[in-house]
Amino acid sequence: MNDESGAMNARADSGDSSFIVHHSSFILHPSSFIVALAGGVGGAKLAYGLYRLLGERLAVVVNTGDDCEHWGLTVCPDLDTVMYNLAGINNPEFGWGLAGETQRALAMMQRYGGESWFGLGDGDLATHLLRTQRLRAGLNLTGVMFELRTALGITADLLPMSDQPVRTVVHTDEGVLPFQRYFVQRRCQPRLLGLEFDGMEGAQPSPQVLAALDQASAVVLCPSNPYLSLDPILLLPGLAQRLRAFAGPVVAVSPIVGGQAIKGPAAKIMAELGVEASALAVAKHIAGRIRLDGFVLDTVDAGLADAVAALGITPLVTDTIMRDAASKERLARDVLGLAEKIKPF
Amino acid sequence: MNDESGAMNARADSGDSSFIVHHSSFILHPSSFIVALAGGVGGAKLAYGLYRLLGERLAVVVNTGDDCEHWGLTVCPDLDTVMYNLAGINNPEFGWGLAGETQRALAMMQRYGGESWFGLGDGDLATHLLRTQRLRAGLNLTGVMFELRTALGITADLLPMSDQPVRTVVHTDEGVLPFQRYFVQRRCQPRLLGLEFDGMEGAQPSPQVLAALDQASAVVLCPSNPYLSLDPILLLPGLAQRLRAFAGPVVAVSPIVGGQAIKGPAAKIMAELGVEASALAVAKHIAGRIRLDGFVLDTVDAGLADAVAALGITPLVTDTIMRDAASKERLARDVLGLAEKIKPF
Numbered sequence: 001m002n003d004e005s006g007a008m009n010a011r012a013d014s015g016d017s018s019f020i021v022h023h024s025s026f027i028l029h030p031s032s033f034i035v036a037l038a039g040g041v042g043g044a045k046l047a048y049g050l051y052r053l054l055g056e057r058l059a060v061v062v063n064t065g066d067d068c069e070h071w072g073l074t075v076c077p078d079l080d081t082v083m084y085n086l087a088g089i090n091n092p093e094f095g096w097g098l099a100g101e102t103q104r105a106l107a108m109m110q111r112y113g114g115e116s117w118f119g120l121g122d123g124d125l126a127t128h129l130l131r132t133q134r135l136r137a138g139l140n141l142t143g144v145m146f147e148l149r150t151a152l153g154i155t156a157d158l159l160p161m162s163d164q165p166v167r168t169v170v171h172t173d174e175g176v177l178p179f180q181r182y183f184v185q186r187r188c189q190p191r192l193l194g195l196e197f198d199g200m201e202g203a204q205p206s207p208q209v210l211a212a213l214d215q216a217s218a219v220v221l222c223p224s225n226p227y228l229s230l231d232p233i234l235l236l237p238g239l240a241q242r243l244r245a246f247a248g249p250v251v252a253v254s255p256i257v258g259g260q261a262i263k264g265p266a267a268k269i270m271a272e273l274g275v276e277a278s279a280l281a282v283a284k285h286i287a288g289r290i291r292l293d294g295f296v297l298d299t300v301d302a303g304l305a306d307a308v309a310a311l312g313i314t315p316l317v318t319d320t321i322m323r324d325a326a327s328k329e330r331l332a333r334d335v336l337g338l339a340e341k342i343k344p345f
Numbered sequence: 346m347n348d349e350s351g352a353m354n355a356r357a358d359s360g361d362s363s364f365i366v367h368h369s370s371f372i373l374h375p376s377s378f379i380v381a382l383a384g385g386v387g388g389a390k391l392a393y394g395l396y397r398l399l400g401e402r403l404a405v406v407v408n409t410g411d412d413c414e415h416w417g418l419t420v421c422p423d424l425d426t427v428m429y430n431l432a433g434i435n436n437p438e439f440g441w442g443l444a445g446e447t448q449r450a451l452a453m454m455q456r457y458g459g460e461s462w463f464g465l466g467d468g469d470l471a472t473h474l475l476r477t478q479r480l481r482a483g484l485n486l487t488g489v490m491f492e493l494r495t496a497l498g499i500t501a502d503l504l505p506m507s508d509q510p511v512r513t514v515v516h517t518d519e520g521v522l523p524f525q526r527y528f529v530q531r532r533c534q535p536r537l538l539g540l541e542f543d544g545m546e547g548a549q550p551s552p553q554v555l556a557a558l559d560q561a562s563a564v565v566l567c568p569s570n571p572y573l574s575l576d577p578i579l580l581l582p583g584l585a586q587r588l589r590a591f592a593g594p595v596v597a598v599s600p601i602v603g604g605q606a607i608k609g610p611a612a613k614i615m616a617e618l619g620v621e622a623s624a625l626a627v628a629k630h631i632a633g634r635i636r637l638d639g640f641v642l643d644t645v646d647a648g649l650a651d652a653v654a655a656l657g658i659t660p661l662v663t664d665t666i667m668r669d670a671a672s673k674e675r676l677a678r679d680v681l682g683l684a685e686k687i688k689p690f
Contacts, residue, residue: 011589044576071474072474072477072481101449102449104449105470105473105474107468107471108470108471109474109475111496111497112471112472112492112493113496114474114475114497120477121449122470123449123453124453126450126451126452126456126457126459127453127457128586129416129417130457130459133416133417147457148457149459151456151457186403249673301490303431341476
């Protein structure tokens with residue numbers, strides 16, 4: 001790992017200092033290509049940081065388990081969150097949706113007594129309309145997302161994990177709920193008993209995902225919910241095997257910081273599944289799915305670095321809170337630095 | 346005709362005074378029921394006036410030749426214009442679309458390089474989304490419009506002329522254009538050579554349209570474009586025959602005033618078809634399709650009243666410009682007064 005900038009992380013003042021990063025001035029080799037796996041908001045933030053560093057030398061493989069049909073349209077929340085973030089047009093406050101979005105269609109839908117629990121924005125509707133129209137015309141989801149992200153000027157690949165529909169279904173103490181019913185309508189309030197991924201058996205990674213992995217120097221698992229966002233990707237038949245066989249470094253960033261999720265229900269879900277909500281548990285979970293070489297912990301979790309190392313995973317302790325473009329890019333640099341330290345590329 | 350209000354129309358100072366209306370204080374019999382035939386903006390205005398007088402004792406039969414598929418949605422411009430007008434939520438300036446409408450979806454569609462020549466509004470999209478979803482679920486258009494207009498609190502029947510798709514196709518000096526391409530994208534600029542109504546042979550009036558005519562006391566043809574809006578209705582197999590056999594009075598309001606269309610391309614089209622753009626020509630055109638008993642002319646066309654009468658059609662001269670709710674209601678009252686004068690009901 002290059003370590004020339006040397007600006008000591010101001011928050012890295014607790015715990016074992018041996019894994020603590022001096023912010024990396026990692027310089028990417030011109031031939032290197034990175035595959036990032038991402039879900040929604042947290043994943044999109046790091047994907048944006050990576051995109052600023054890598055441009056077209058990045059492919060983001062995105063969870064499609066959250067996808068749903070709403071108002072007769074095919075909605076892909078995680079893909080769109082990543083796309084809007086990469087295009088720099090996302091709502092900076094929410095992390096998802098478009099900046100300056102309005103909801104007049106929703107208001108009119110409410111007036112009609114139509115379904116109004118899932119608030120698609122007016123500008124956002126264009127994405128779903130165009131996608132649905134192109135899917136009906138016979139394109140697969142990969143082809144549609146290529147058109148959309150290209151039109152928005154995004155040069156990185158934005159790849160659905162699969163072109164076959166996979167739909168996350170949540171088993172709760174209030175019954176079985178389609179993902180967005182659980183996530184949006186019920187705001188993750190029902191107690192989660194288990195997850196099911198409808199269509200997973202018949203699904204496979206798209207040729208584009210496999211091709212991206214073939215040329216990748218490293219794989220980065222973004223700080224996304226390990227159960228809701230990463231598992232659908234990691235459990236996709238053929239993909240976990242492909243990742244285990246991947247020759248380059250595989251590194252992940254913890255979405256759990258100090259026992260809490262930065263955003264979303266990860267900590268709540270882990271507690272409900274009887275798993276301690278900690279960065280260490282996330283590392284263990286991922287390492288149970290694929291080969292994990294490196295793991296990025298927030299400075300507040302520096303005390304967990306030894307335990308991560310004991311799993312045979314190289315820890316890196318740094319500030320993982322992504323407040324702005326600069327901190328997203330900085331974390332991306334640290335993550336790539338860790339990957340290169342593990343296996344130079 | 347009752348004529349108790351006696352307020353002489355201030356504009357009715359030219360031409361033969363024998364047909365000039367003293368604004369009618371026509372009082373509707375509780376059992377009477379009116380069927381109005383309408384296209385878009387002009388038709389919607391009179392439909393609104395009739396609705397204020399009649400409430401649930403009104404059925405508006407609307408042209409569907411303008412309907413199209415756009416952004417993967419089934420769009421019914423005339424039906425929606427009438428619906429928004431009856432609900433009092435239309436854009437008062439344009440006559441079509443929703444009041445206070447925004448076009449964020451359109452702006453995003455433009456950003457994607459998608460079709461942006463047909464500017465569906467954000468609130469308006471909810472109508473098309475819901476309609477398309479319900480049509481896909483198996484409802485017919487009549488059933489869908491019943492749901493929509495009921496949700497908006499409209500008590501009058503709002504009836505598509507047919508549940509079978511009829512699509513107006515415009516033959517022009519620039520080639521054959523689907524209606525909205527001609528009307529919206531090309532702003533009626535190409536020279537019209539002729540009209541075709543795709544699907545007309547296989548279409549028929551809905552059972553609800555025929556049932557409305559069965560119970561109707563009178564039929565009112567709203568001031569809509571005779572070629573683009575009324576002809577699709579009047580040429581619908583089985584409907585012109587049914588109207589000819591209709592026992593009650595059939596009256597129409599001229600959309601041409603002083604040789605000009607109040608709105609839209611009616612006058613331009615008539616010129617291109619080699620027909621004099623005049624209220625008289627409109628009366629002749631309609632009388633060539635169905636039995637026409639009465640015809641309402643604007644005061645500026647008072648000079649045409651004798652010629653209308655010579656066709657065996659009872660003329661009525663009044664102020665036909667509908668500026669506001671009061672003038673729409675007043676014209677509706679005059680029109681019903683004319684019908685009742687012809688054949689009391």
